[in-house]
Amino acid sequence: MFHISSLRQLNKIPVLLGRSLRTPALRKSFSSEVAKQSKQDRAIGWWLLGCSGMVMGAVLLGGVTRLTESGLSMVEWNLIKGMRPPRSEEEWNTMFEKYKQFPEYQLLHQDFTLSDFKRIFYMEYAHRMWGRTIGLAFYIPAAIFWYKGWFSRPMKIRSVFWGSLILGQGLLGWWMVKSGLKQIDENDTNAVPRVSQYRLAAHLGLALFLYTLIFYNALKKLLPQSSTTISLSKQVKRLKQGSHTLLLLTYVTALSGALVAGLDAGLVYNSFPKMANKWIPDDILALNPKIKNIFENPTTTQFNHRVLGTTVLGMVAFVWSVARPIGLPPRARLAVNCLAGMAVLQVTLGISTLLAYVPTYLAATHQMGSVSLLSLTVWLMQEIRRIIK
Structure with missing residues (x-):
């Protein structure tokens, strides 16, 4: 059994350890380890x-x-x-x-x-x-x-x-x-x-x-920790959720663009905002079963890509409007503004690519625009992560 005096000595260990950590040698060693880890x-x-x-x-x-x-x-x-x-x-x-x-x-x-x-x-x-x-x-x-x-x-x-x-x-x-x-079947003239x-x-x-x-x-x-922190208020929570939703929407829109490219759907209905003077084209559900139109009908894939692209623009506008009244630090504010500018540019590129009948240089720039939009969204998510207490 321990005596009471032994227990008292044990209780002094945290105090003694705290004092030892304040010695110059250990402080120097600790700083060296932190610097080494930071470098790695x-x-x-x-x-x-x-x-x-x-x-x-x-x-x-x-x-x-x-x-x-x-x-x-x-x-x-x-x-x-x-x-x-x-x-x-x-x-x-x-x-x-x-x-x-x-x-x-x-x-x-x-x-x-x-x-x-x-x-x-x-x-x-x-x-x-x-x-x-x-x-x-x-x-x-x-x-x-x-x-x-x-x-x-x-x-x-x-x-x-x-x-x-x-x-x-x-x-x-x-x-x-x-x-x-x-x-390919030689009898299939549409193949x-x-x-x-x-x-x-x-x-x-x-x-x-x-x-x-x-x-x-x-x-x-790589990003340094922000010197400004804010509490997780209702507004900040909406901004955080909005950035996550935007990332998903941008990703899905990019995938829909792959369907457009795979079906050469950018070469049908080269007008905007209407398609052959109609908001909803007649052949949007031409295939049976109807579910196939989403993935195999060029008209439907282009229509869906338009709707998704417009939705992404609207989501960016929502994120920007939510972020505006929040006292974000300069770097986070820059991320939000760059995101808004890139969204407008991306929609402009998409419309220009369509109206010009998909020239290679415009279409490739539009595809890289989607990656840029993803990148800026990821950057914003990291900035939000760093400022929340």
Whole structure:
């Protein structure tokens, strides 16, 4: 049994420990550890930011590849062997002959020369090689950070998850391409050799999901804590909920844009705000069963994309109006204003792309506008997270 005096000595331990922590040596050691951890976090943050930027680049390259109809030029997929492009004229002719065996050449590009084929081949080749480069830029630093012990347990779980998504994205891309290489019934006069809009939407959706996760965590590591804090009032809670809703709406709108691209729906009803002088076109429910119209009817997919785009603009206006009376710090205020400006620009780009019959440069800029809108929403969410007490 302990004596009363022993218990009194035990009670003095927290006091003695507190005094010892105030000694210069321990204070210096503690500051050194904090600085070291901060340096590690910033290194990880910059690495994640670089990876997210590369994913954004992949989205841009993928969009241009789709718009230039280059995605079906490479009819094989080899992870290592496919990294080397044809070098000799013989190798180019062999690759061209393989391309000729598939519907895109047989139905659309019979007038293609070898020079034409090289142009679309290099576009798809650049897209695939960029994807492989993303893998190297992610896996090699991740292995180094893991080995050095810079990853916390949650970060280890996240890195494994993100690495799996990157691998899955490459496999999903080839699965998408395969859908455009299948043979087409010669009796089907309406058949067009192109990838499945479902698989295209899945490929883009996974890329945007991966980008959002990595970018969010990069900002989490890099953005300094705000010196201004505010209590979680009803108004601030509405702002927080509104930013989360906006992120979801922007993501869904981007996916609907993939359906539009997959069906070439941007080439029907090139007028705004009405479609052939009607608010609701006659053929919006032309397919049976009716549910198919949402995913397979070009008119319906364009109509839905218009409605979603307008809804996103309205949601941004709501978030901006809620944030305006709140005493947000300058950085959070800047995020809100940039978001509002980007939303107006994005809608303008969408309308311009439609009225101009989808030129490549406008359509690609519009697609990058959706990624920018996602980015600004993520930034705003991080700023709100940092100012709430």
